[in-house]
Amino acid sequence: MHASGGTPGRGVVRGSSVLAVAVALVGSVLGATGPAFAQRDPAPRSAAVGATLPFTSAEAESAPTTGQKIGPDYAQGTLASEASGRQAVRLNAGQSVEFTLTSAANAVNVAYNVPDGQTGSLAVHVNGTKLAAPLALTSRYSYVDTPWIAGAKTHHFFDNARLLLGRNLQAGDTVKLEAASSQVTVDVADFEQVGAPATAPSGAISVVDKGADPTGAQDSTQSFRDAIAAAKSSGGTVWIPPGEFKLGSELSGVENVTIQGAGGWHSVVRSSRFINQTNSAGKVRLKDFAVIGEVTERVDSNPDNFVNGSLGPGSSVSGMWIQHLKVGLWLTGNNDDLVVENNRILDTTADGLNLNGTAKGVTVRNNFLRNQGDDSLAMWSLNTTNSDDTFEHNTISQPNLANGIAIYGGRDITVKDNLVQDTNALGSGIAISNQKFLDPFLPLAGTITVSGNTLVRTGAMNPNWSHPMGALRVDAYDSAIEANVRITNTTIRDSPYSAYEFVSGGGTGKAVKNLTVDGSTVDRTGTVVVQAETPGAVTMANVTATGVGAAGIYNCPYPAGSGTFTLTDGGGNSGWDSTWGDCSTWPQPGGGNPDPDPHRNLAKGRTTTATGSTDVYTPGKAVDGDGSTYWESANNAFPQAITVDLGSAQAVRRVVLKLPPVAAWEARTQTLSLQGSTDGSTFGTLAASKDYRFDPATGNTVTVGLPASTAATRYLRVHVTANTGWPAAQLSELEAYLN
Structure with a gap:
């Protein structure tokens, strides 16, 4: 769900989710950086974690x-x-x-x-x-x-x-x-390994028999409507045979019917709005076909969803391939006891699935979601509460704006045995939150169970205030956490910032209470294990951590004077007993030992200065990670130098210098040396001046190795005295490595 309001300042987190803005809350959706770790094998998992995938x-x-x-x-x-x-x-x-x-x-x-x-x-x-x-x-x-x-x-x-x-x-x-x-x-x-197309169940009503065109040339909307009307009177099955079927309009009045295809690779419906209805008597079963849309942008007033509204009680969605829509399932109205399982939801511009209030006993399990433009799986208790709902055994990869799994309010909710990987920008791997977005909102209540989940490379730098978000976030955004939140048996790997974040994201110091964390393995976290930024308390037991980047605990409630956060040691903890001592600054990734990624480019994105530059070819272009942009010094004014602040003293062993590897850049030789400093004022020589050949045939790249005896340096300078190809110093990338 999308970013909401709040007071700027340290400690403020922008939530992410999806808002409905239509009066009827149907047909309208307002949806809703850190260190680069070395590549590692995918997170090990048994059938107990994540989805079992085909x-x-x-x-x-x-x-x-x-x-x-x-x-x-x-x-x-x-x-x-x-x-x-x-x-x-x-x-x-x-x-x-x-x-x-x-x-x-x-x-x-x-x-x-x-x-x-x-x-x-x-x-x-x-x-x-x-x-x-x-x-x-x-x-x-x-x-x-x-x-x-x-x-x-x-x-x-x-x-x-x-x-x-x-x-x-x-x-x-x-x-x-x-x-x-x-x-x-x-x-x-x-x-x-895709199986052969399934055959029609006995007695099923084929959409082709009702006039649907399996070549996709003609619109088949009316044929689908006629088949549904014929089948639902007896609780029968609408059959979608192999082929492509174009639907120019959405379906409604869908109840007491099964709509079934020959498999997601064989029966394909081309439609950006499949079912759109405010209510249903239920017993709808959607299974074994693909719905692939043409949604190319996110228009929040359009119901461009696979299901928008209600399927009614006792319904199910299984074996579906859902792609190129705004939201997979945006569920309002009565969807009690719905089961959503064994589906693939890909490339949505907003959520994958959102239980938008009035959902009781819903189970979402064994689904694969990739490349969502908002929360991949969300519950949002607007108007009425979600209750007794479960997200379990799902695999989520690459939500590129918000959270992997987000629980916004609700009573007695369970999130268990999910695998979430690679969140970006405004999201955590899992967020348990009282961010309301709109009223009336029903906050978290009862017991919230978060158990057995694995989070890999999750959490992000919130771009609004340069504020890091943890892999697992508990957020008293608009109201205190009064529910019992139980987090057990969690694995967190390669979090770019913190593992656990306890925060009041609106910046008003609401308390996070009634919270326990028991049983957790934290393997490499960029900054801290616990990021506590609001009043409240947690008991943590059996949490083991290795590869902590800066310190074990950041405990700095915001705003100042709002109260204290108490962390009670429940026993069995190890590897994170140190505390970050300066609440005026955020810990930077990798400040501790071991380094969270010994193979990363130390210079990328760091503060860079130069003795001069020409036009738009500023020094920051040499550390932006884009080989097509470059720094160019003032012309005819050698010597020239570019200096990058690595943030802390580092034992640099390899410096890579690049020019854009395109045909327009002819070979050239630059005469340069490398210099280093710990204070930014006194520099010593790291590599003596010599000629270095930049040749497009070898990628316009030069590597300068530094001996193991070279002292650690914070400020790395490239000092250039000549260039045979242009009367100025030129670099597209200045990279520094520990090995």
């Missing part, structure tokens, strides 16, 4: 490639920061990435990016043989802007495209993806 995902950065690996990156608004694992592979025309299968497959779904406004394609080679049909790609569904959400930048860079390979492959076979005429960034490939 496909196997392969990360492009872990596969052989002739392209360029990008990332890792945690800075909002970059391609790598929205990628799975915070890394991907950029392919120029003719470059490729090759995957070796680990299990049988006959289909692939690829998460990719092409530059804004462009289309492209990937040639698919199976065991060295090029398939006749390429994988068509587009930027049509990417590059979403939400200027009404505070802190949002252009986001939603990736998209998903799928292809049946037309043959059965086995473990050990190879699939190579090769960029055709335009640049393509490949993030992850899902390989799947």
Whole structure:
């Protein structure tokens, strides 16, 4: 859900969620940076954590490639920061990435990016043989802007495209993806063994028999309506056979009926609004087909959702492929005892699913969600409370604006055994919150159970106030936490900032109370294990931490004088007993030992100065992570120098200098030295002056190694005295590494 109001200042967190603004709350949705860790294997999980999925995902950065690996990156608004694992592979025309299968497959779904406004394609080679049909790609569904959400930048860079390979492959076979005429960034490939199309159940009413066009050339809306009307009188089944069916209008009056297809790869409905209704008598079953929309931007007054409103009590949604819509399921009205399971929800411009009040006994389980433009899974208790609802065994990857899972109010809610990965910008992996957005709002009540969840690379730097958000956040945004919040058996890995955050995000010092954390493994966190910023109390037991970046605890309630936060040691804790001592500053990632990522570029995004620059070619362009931008000093004024503040003294062992690797940049030699300082005023020589050749044939890149005996330095300077290609110093990237 989107960012809401609050008082600027330290301790203020902008929530993220989705608001309904239509009077009837149907048909209208207002939705609703940190260190780059080295790539690691995906989070280990058994069937007990996350969804059991019908496909196997392969990360492009872990596969052989002739392209360029990008990332890792945690800075909002970059391609790598929205990628799975915070890394991907950029392919120029003719470059490729090759995957070796680990299990049988006959289909692939690829998460990719092409530059804004462009289309492209990937040639698919199976065991060295090029398939006749390429994988068509587009930027049509990417590059979403939400200027009404505070802190949002252009986001939603990736998209998903799928292809049946037309043959059965086995473990050990190879699939190579090769960029055709335009640049393509490949993030992850899902390989799947797709079964044959299912057959119609006995007695089912086929939409084709009612006149639907399975080629997708003609609008089939009326045929679907006629089939539903015929089937629901007897509680029968509407059959969607293999094919593509275009629906130009939404369906309503859907109740006491099953709508079933031959499988999500076979029966495809092309519609940006499938079901839109304020109420239903229930017993609706939607299963085993795809609904793929044409939503290219987020218009919050439009009900551009798979389901908008109510399916009624006792309904279910299963085996669905839902893609290119605003929201997968935006649920208002009576949806008691709804079960949503075994679905894929991809590339939505807002939420994946939101229980928007009046939801009791709903179970959402074993779903896969990727690339949401808001909360992937949310409950929001507006008008009436959600109660006794459960999110369990779901796998969530890459929500690019808000949280993986967000609980905004509600009574006796359970969030258990979910896997959440790679949140970005305005979100945590899991948020338990009293942010109301609108009234009447029903705050958290009863017992909120958060158990057995795994959070990987979750949490972000809130862009509104440069305020970090934890992997798991408990937020008394608009009112104190009075419910009993029980957080147990949590695994948090590679959090770019904190593991647990206890906060009143509105900046008014509401208390977080009645909170216990029992049983948690924290493996590498950029700043602290506990980030406490508001009055309240927590008891923490059996929490073990390794690789803490700055200190164990940040305990600084805001606003000043609002009260204290009491952390009670329940026993069994280890690895996080130190406390950050300066409440006037935020701890910076990686300030402690061990470093959260010994392989990161220490210079990226750091403060940079120069003796001079020309036009727009300012010194910050040399540390922005974009090889196409560059710093250029004043002309005909050697010597020139550029200096980057690494933030703290670092034992730099390798400096990489780059120029843009494009044909227009001819080879040149720059004469330069490296200098270092701990105080920014007195510099010593790290590498003596010599000529360095920048050649497009080798990527216009120069690497300068520094011996192990080199003293640690905070301020790293490149001192340039000559350039054969231009009468000025030039650098597109200045990178510094520990190894």
